[in-house]
Amino acid sequence: MSTTTSTPGTPGSVPAAVVSTLYRLSVDQYEAMADAEILTEQDQVELINGFLVTKMTKKPAHSVAARAVAEALVRLAPDGYFVTREDPIRIGGVSEPEPGAAVVRGRSRDYARRHPDSAQVALIVEVADSSLSLDRTEKLRIYASGEIPVYWIVNIVDGRLEVYSQPEAGTYQVVRTLDPTEAVTVVVDGRELGAVAVADILP
Numbered sequence: 001m002s003t004t005t006s007t008p009g010t011p012g013s014v015p016a017a018v019v020s021t022l023y024r025l026s027v028d029q030y031e032a033m034a035d036a037e038i039l040t041e042q043d044q045v046e047l048i049n050g051f052l053v054t055k056m057t058k059k060p061a062h063s064v065a066a067r068a069v070a071e072a073l074v075r076l077a078p079d080g081y082f083v084t085r086e087d088p089i090r091i092g093g094v095s096e097p098e099p100g101a102a103v104v105r106g107r108s109r110d111y112a113r114r115h116p117d118s119a120q121v122a123l124i125v126e127v128a129d130s131s132l133s134l135d136r137t138e139k140l141r142i143y144a145s146g147e148i149p150v151y152w153i154v155n156i157v158d159g160r161l162e163v164y165s166q167p168e169a170g171t172y173q174v175v176r177t178l179d180p181t182e183a184v185t186v187v188v189d190g191r192e193l194g195a196v197a198v199a200d201i202l203p
Contacts, residue, residue, distance in 0.1 A: 022051075023050075024049070024050025024051065024094055025047060025050050025051075025052070025094070026050070026093055026094055027047060027090050027093055027094060027095070027096050028093075030047045030052075030096055031096070031115075046088070046096060046097050046098045047094070047095055047096040047097070048095055048097060048138060048139075048142070049094055049095055049138065049142065050094040050095075055098070056130060056131060059129060060203075061129065061156055061203035062127050062129055062156065062203075064203040065100075065127045065154050065156060065201060065202060065203045066085065066086065066100045066101065066127045066154075067085075068200060068201045068202075068203075069100065069101050069125050069127065069152075069154055069201045070083055070085040070100070070101045072186075072196045072200065072201055073101055073103055073123070073125075073186065075194075076186050076193040076194045076196070077103055077188075077193070078188070078191070078193060080105065080106070081103050081104065081105055081106075081122065081188060082103075082104055082106070082107060082108045083101060083102070083103055083104070084099075084101065084102045084104055084116070085100070085101050086098050086099070086100060086101075087102070087115070088115040089102060089115060089116055089117065089118060089121060089124070090114075090115050090116070090117040090118070091117065091118045091142050091143070091145070091146040092118070092142065092145055092146055095142050095146075096115065097139060097142065099124050099125055099126050099139075100125045100126050100127040100154070101124075101125040102116075102121050102123065102124045102125065103121070103122045103123040103124075103188055104116045104120050104121055104122070105120045105121075105122060105189075106120060117146075118143070118146030118147060118148050119146075119147075121146075121148045122148075122149060122150070122188045122189050123148070123149065123150040123151075123152070123186070123187070123188055124143055124148050124150070124151050124152070125151075125152040125153075125154065126139055126151075126152070126153050126154070127154045127156065128153050128154065128155055128156060128157065129156040129157055132153070132155060132157050135153050136153065136162075140164065140171070140172065141170050141171065143164075143167070144164075144167040144168070144169075144170050144171050144172050145167075145170045146167075147167050148167065149165060149166075149167065149187075149189070150163070150164070150165050150187055150188075151163075151164040151165075151167075151172065152164075152184070154201055154202065156202070156203060159179070159180060159202055160177055160178060160179050160180070160198065160202075161177070161178045161184055161198045161201065161202075162175065162176070162177050162178075163175070163176040163177075163178065163184060165187075178198045179198065180198050180199040180202055181198075181199070182197075182198050183195040183196060183197050183198060184196050184198060
């Protein structure tokens with residue numbers, strides 16, 4: 001969950017004629033700034049398409065949903081996979097979002113020296129309230145361009161789960177919307193691991 005920061009300027013706060021001249025950071029530059037403590041955890045930002053984006057303060061409902069979806073995925077994750085929660089994922093050289101949860105190939109210890117990149121991610125989840133528009137647009141394009149096979153949006157605003165799959169050309173070809181009376185099948189690398197009741201991951 002995030003919003004574009006207004007300091008320094010961003011596409012939302014800078015005249016359109018200036019946007020194309022803004023300097024975009026690479027993932028390597030962004031991580032170097034963190035290593036040098038130019039950026040710290042107190043800054044609460046993530047890198048989206050080369051821009052620093054401020055992460056919004058989490059409301060209680062967001063925290064409940066984020067915990068619930070991570071716990072559900074942990075219960076179903078098979079050997080050879082682990083579940084992250086709000087940890088960085090490197091995508092396309094200019095983005096390093098921190099999704100609500102992700103199912104990642106390998107073991108957690110495999111990433112002691114580097115963050116996972118999109119090639120290692122089998123399923124990614126955003127928990128959306130005030131960030132719903134961003135999660136359906138910029139985040140969706142980033143995840144699809146990174147060829148992450150399955151993307152969930154836990155849509156707190158409308159009380160439902162949105163499931164996107166089959167990434168192609170910067171979008172997802174298949175979109176399903178599930179309401180709280182339904183269950184979602186957790187699919188990881190083509191394997192059906194089990195079902196999760198949508199009501200169980202909504203606040």
